[in-house]
Amino acid sequence: MLYIHEAHPSDGWQVSSNITEGIEVTQPVALSERRALAAECVEQLGLTAPLLLDGMDNAADRAYQAWPERLYVVAPGGEIVYQGGKGPYGFQPDELEAFLQGYLPR
Secondary structure (H helix, E strand, C coil): CEECCCCCCCCCCCCHHHHHCCCCCCCCCCHHHHHHHHHHHHHHHCCCCCCEECCCCCHHHHHHCCCCCCCEEECCCCCEEEECCCCCCCCCHHHHHHHHHHHCCC
16 A cells, blocks of 8 residues: 555645544655554554555656546556556456456465
């Protein structure tokens, strides 16, 4: 997983559902701030997969067109073997799961 810049920061394009759910964070301006938000995300969501952090230049976000969310599978050699649609409407975890069931060895 890759943590990129905030999609809906309180000092940017805030959405009402974030306010309702008590998710109000500002856009990090330093890598240490982004790292802290990523760690909070891991804890709050109970994530167990490794979480990588995009740099403040947002190079990975731009390269993978990841904003606001997108699913990829990158093979060990670096080849992209699955590219999901752009979120939120193209974000299809069930489609990724079906792909992985056919792709991963049993």
